Amino acid sequence: MLQRSLVVCAILAFTAGIVVATFADFRVFLPGLLDGAAITIEITLGGCLLAVAMALIAAAAKMYGPAPVRWLAVGYIEVFRGTSALVQLFWLFFVLPHFGILLEPITVAIVALGLNVGAYGAEVVRGAINAVPRGQWEATVALNMTRMEALRRVILPQAVVAMIPPWGNLFIELLKATALVSLITISDLAFKAQQMNQTTYRTVEIFTIVLVIYLAIATLITIGMRTLEHLASRGLSRGRA
Amino acid sequence: MFWDWSYSWEILPILARASIITIEATVLGFALAATFGLLLAVMRMSQAAWISVPTAGFVEFVRSTPLLIQIFFIYFVLPEFGVTLGAMTAGILALGMHYGSYCSEVYRAGLENIPRGQWEASTALNLSPYHTFRDIIIPQAIPPVVPALGNYFVALFKETPLLSAIAVLELMQTAKILGSENFRYTEPITLVGVFFLVFSLIAAAGVRRVEYWLKYRRGG
Numbered sequence: 001m002l003q004r005s006l007v008v009c010a011i012l013a014f015t016a017g018i019v020v021a022t023f024a025d026f027r028v029f030l031p032g033l034l035d036g037a038a039i040t041i042e043i044t045l046g047g048c049l050l051a052v053a054m055a056l057i058a059a060a061a062k063m064y065g066p067a068p069v070r071w072l073a074v075g076y077i078e079v080f081r082g083t084s085a086l087v088q089l090f091w092l093f094f095v096l097p098h099f100g101i102l103l104e105p106i107t108v109a110i111v112a113l114g115l116n117v118g119a120y121g122a123e124v125v126r127g128a129i130n131a132v133p134r135g136q137w138e139a140t141v142a143l144n145m146t147r148m149e150a151l152r153r154v155i156l157p158q159a160v161v162a163m164i165p166p167w168g169n170l171f172i173e174l175l176k177a178t179a180l181v182s183l184i185t186i187s188d189l190a191f192k193a194q195q196m197n198q199t200t201y202r203t204v205e206i207f208t209i210v211l212v213i214y215l216a217i218a219t220l221i222t223i224g225m226r227t228l229e230h231l232a233s234r235g236l237s238r239g240r241a
Numbered sequence: 242m243f244w245d246w247s248y249s250w251e252i253l254p255i256l257a258r259a260s261i262i263t264i265e266a267t268v269l270g271f272a273l274a275a276t277f278g279l280l281l282a283v284m285r286m287s288q289a290a291w292i293s294v295p296t297a298g299f300v301e302f303v304r305s306t307p308l309l310i311q312i313f314f315i316y317f318v319l320p321e322f323g324v325t326l327g328a329m330t331a332g333i334l335a336l337g338m339h340y341g342s343y344c345s346e347v348y349r350a351g352l353e354n355i356p357r358g359q360w361e362a363s364t365a366l367n368l369s370p371y372h373t374f375r376d377i378i379i380p381q382a383i384p385p386v387v388p389a390l391g392n393y394f395v396a397l398f399k400e401t402p403l404l405s406a407i408a409v410l411e412l413m414q415t416a417k418i419l420g421s422e423n424f425r426y427t428e429p430i431t432l433v434g435v436f437f438l439v440f441s442l443i444a445a446a447g448v449r450r451v452e453y454w455l456k457y458r459r460g461g
Contacts, residue, residue, distance in 0.1 A: 007298045082441040083434045086402040086413060091434055094426035098243065172305060179307035183406055190309055197317065204321050207314045211306045218305035 008219045015212045029196040029206055036192030037213050043109050043178045043188060044217070048171050050114025055121030063126060073122070080119030085177050088112050093184045109181040117174045124170065128163040129155065161233045168225030172218045179214075189213060249428045252419050256432055259415035266333055266411060267398040273337025274397065275390065278344025282352060283374065285345065303342040309403050311335045316407045332404040340397045347389045351382035384455050391448030395441055402433075412436060 061073035080088065089112040096103060103111070132155050140150035182191035193210040197203055284296040303311065315338075316331040326334065355378055363373040405414035416429035 003297075004301060007294075007301060011298065011302065078442075079438060082438040082445075084399040084402045084413075084437050086405075087430065087434045087437055090413070090417075090426075091430045094420065094430055098427050176305075176307040179309040180403070182309070190307065190313075193310065194313065203317050207310065207318050210310055211302070211314065214306040214310065215302060 004222070005219070008215060012212060012216065015208060026202075026205060026209075029200055029202060030209070032192050032196050033189065033206070033209060033213065036187060036189035037217070039106075039187060040175070040178050040189040040214075041217065043106065043113065043181060043186075044171070044175045046110035047113035047117065047174050047178070050110060051117035051121050051170065051174060052167075054115060054118025055125050058118065058122035059125035059129070062122065063129065076115075077119045077122050080116050081123075085113070085116045086180050086183070088116055089180055089184060105181070105184050105186050108184065109178070109186055113174055113177050113181075116177065117170050120173075121167065121170055124163055124166045125159075128159040128166075131162055132158050157232075158236060161229065161236060164225055164229040164232060168222060171221050171225070175214065175217055175221065243427065245425065245428060248423065248425060249432065252429055253432065255419065256412060256415060256429065256436065259410060259412045260436060262329075262409065263398075263401050263411040266329065266336065266401045266404060266409070267394075270333045270336030270340065270401070271394050271397050273333060274340035274344050274393070277337055277341030279348050279379075281341060281345035282348035285349060286352060300342045300345055303339055304346075308335065308339045308400055309406060311339055312403055312407055328404070328407045328409045332401075332407060332409050336397055336400065336404075339400075340393050343393050343396075344390060347386045347393070348382065350389075351386035352378060354385065355381055387455055388448055388452040391444070391451060395444045395448070398440065398444065399437060 058073045058076055061069045062077070065073060089109065092103075092108045092112045093105065096108070136154055136158070137150065140154050145153070178188060179190040181188050182194065185191075187195070189210055193206055197206050200206070281296055281300060284292050285300065287293045287296075312332060312335040315335045316326070316328065319326060319331070359377055359381070360373070363377050368377070401411055402413035404411050405417065408414065412433050416426075416433045419429040420426035
């Protein structure tokens with residue numbers, strides 16, 4: 001963790017140094033890129049929330065639902081994991097209007113990425129719940145807890161801790177996938193990069209800075225998830241070796 | 242009319258031809274990723290800090306930033322340094338670099354699972370680092386990581402539509418062109434989705450078979 005942060009800080013400082021020293025006119029394109037970064041962060045947050053919700057619903061449906069609900073969940077998970085995120089994004093963007101559903105591009109973006117990552121997340125949730133030792137379930141039966149009580153007070157608190165690291169990876173995958181929304185005309189960071197590149201021809205600086213901005217956001221996600229994991233694992237006797 | 246069958250039949254051969262480019266990009270990109278990843282893994286495990294630290298930084302950097310920007314970076318930035326690449330070459334290079342970083346972590350896990358005694362035995366036999374890797378370490382490290390590599394093969398395949406952003410005429414780009422020519426996007430994009438779904442399912446089944454075969458052959 002510390003080592004990674006140091007590497008990131010070194011890359012940030014290095015780039016800042018290059019930018020300030022060599023290309024003093026970065027003021028021309030930096031505000032535009034930061035505007036784009038704001039959209040990227042907005043889509044990332046929206047997508048993450050939707051992904052978590054979809055993952056919980058799909059995992060619950062696949063594990064505990066009656067047969068038709070289970071098939072629906074399996075279908076959702078397999079289709080969204082089996083096709084490309086860009087294809088899903090284009091499909092929602094171009095095909096939904098055919099059915100008379102007109103959505104803002106940014107809504108389409110959040111829905112597409114949320115559904116895509118949610119399908120991967122469903123397997124994470126399922127894996128984490130299955131990883132709670134069987135004895136824990138048996139103990140709740142012995143203690144005469146209801147199924148809901150057992151889930152809420154015994155199983156989920158342990159499953160959540162196991163879920164956090166893979167969710168951190170998925171959130172970074174989602175952040176990286178937001179770059180795709182530039183292809184459906186949303187002016188996110190990737191879109192701004194191309195736009196600024198066409199107007200200023202500062203190709204090297206722009207794309208380097210953009211990559212560093214993505215790296216910085218990804219690092220923030222990693223730090224946030226580590227903190228969350230630390231908070232969630234308090235009082236549990238498990239932890240990282 | 243939500244779905245036009247005659248239009249679908251008409252565009253199917255065109256999409257089938259475009260899928261050859263997609264598969265080509267996948268196979269070449271993965272070949273690059275698999276070799277590049279091994280190189281990165283060995284470099285990251287190097288005793289010399291001046292090799293291992295920059296390699297670790299590179300892997301973290303590539304893994305934390307979007308592939309699309311990396312494709313743009315290679316396609317637009319390299320010409321500034323006098324390296325002009327075709328769109329397909331730039332795309333394959335970007336795919337190989339991106340997934341090479343992911344593969345390097347897989348290889349590293351495999352290499353780190355080799356018992357210390359194997360290294361010590363190579364030292365005792367006075368093998369050079371090259372022969373240690375080639376004859377002792379890599380033959381033991383590769384088979385267990387093949388399934389994980391297979392997953393990245395499927396993941397790389399699913400990322401090839403990004404090449405449409407630099408106008409490589411793969412499936413997605415072809416579907417977009419067909420859609421704009423005929424003012425109907427539903428059929429081409431849905432067919433592309435079906436193609437990806439079918440190929441992913443076949444590839445996933447293939448990976449499971451290889452996994453089973455490796456286990457069987459190694460007497461597991």
